[in-house]
Amino acid sequence: MLQTRFTEAFGVPHPIVQGGMQWVGTAPLVAAVANAGALGMLTALTQPTPEALTAEIARTRELTDQPFGVNLTIMPIVRDVNYDEYLRVIAEAGITIVETAGRNPAPHMPFFHEHGIKVIHKCTSVRHALKAEAVGVDAVSIDGFECAGHPGEDDVPGLVLIPAATRRLSIPVIASGGIADAQGLVAALALGADGVNMGTRFLCTVEAPVHDAVKQQIVAASELDTELLFRPLRNTSRVSSNAVSREAVEILTAGGAFEDVVHLVNGERGRTVYATGDPEAGVWSVGMAQGLIDDVPTVAALVERMVTEATAQIARLGSMTASAVPA
Structure with a gap:
């Protein structure tokens, strides 16, 4: 088991997060992630109405008794969104972890604090992460240039962005972008992160509510x-x-x-x-991490493999510091 400030603060066994993914972050995947000991996130705006989110939270609870959160992206989108109603649903359902993305979460922080909700804010730059810390979020998820979806406009890859963030922030940092295996987890921890966030890797699992042809496309890419x-x-x-x-x-x-x-x-x-399952039917998000993916495991097998291999790699690296035996 890998214990970090993130696992202690958010009450999950493993420092692995399944971030919000439009159309994908639904009950079957989120529950599987939670049952595997990682932190799953329902994607609120995948649900067309606040009432639908209420139902999806209930459906997730039928599948797991472990902690999970809700991702809420706050930004202009095609349809009108009543964010106050989504927030009400989240609080009334007793959700205690929210991942925010998009705009600065400052206007909503009093609500989150009032209802005992811990907030992870997704950022793409150190300056935005510092602002998020200043308004009271409990952790940040920092997206490197490799990530799927929106990497921001600075084009800073994780190898630089993660330590640039962790050396300036006092709250837990979750590394995101380009991570798909134990090597990525160990690297993120070595760079100062307290855990990792994965989207593309969880998209390519048995439980992800995506046609298998799409998963095979990721494996082949x-x-x-x-x-x-x-x-x-x-x-x-x-x-x-x-x-x-x-x-x-x-x-x-x-x-x-x-x-x-x-x-x-x-x-x-x-x-x-x-x-x-037609990968040519439209535009769909996927990260550079697809180049590291060569199978479609169950979520439980993926998380267990990552944690087991990461623990072994950390032990191997530790052995490299042992003093040489005198001749």
Whole structure:
């Protein structure tokens, strides 16, 4: 067992988090992660209404009695979102861990504190992490450039970003982006992190509510098979490289506006990918970590393998400091 400030503060056995993933962070996956001793996150905005989130929390509790959290992304999206209602549902359901992303969570911190909710805020830069610490979050998840989804606009990879954050923050730091195995976990801990967050790796597990053809696509792909979408709009998103994403990148690079690609990047098309198994049906998020993935294990097998191998690797590294035996 690997004990860190994160495991102690959030009450989970292993320093591994399954971050929020649109369309994917639902009860079957989250419960499997929780049952494996890691921290699973329901994605609130995958649920179309606050009432649907209430039902999904209940469904998760039918599958696990272990701690899990809710991811709430606070930013402009296509549909109108009543964040106050989602927050009410989270509190009334007795959820004690929330992962926030997008905008500064400061306006909501009094609510979280009032209801005894611990907050992990997802950041892509040290300056944003410092702001999150200043407004009272309990931990930050820091995304390196390798990550799926939004890596920010600074393009700093994890090998630099993680220690840059941990040397300046006093709260636990969760390393995110490019992590898919025990080596990534050990590296993150060595860089000063208190745990790791994984999206792409959990996407490629038996319990992930995604068509198996998509999982096999991830297994077959390399770290080179992603595209950086929306770069000219300074809202970069790392997605799978396919005909749709490449066309959208080409249009935007040539000076096109968001309106010129909205028919390509519509979120419902991405949802269709997961449902039908056609990786060319739309734009869907995946990280460079896919180049490290070569199987589709159960969540329990993945977490056990990571922790067991990480423990062995830490012991091996420790043995390297042993004094040489005199001749």
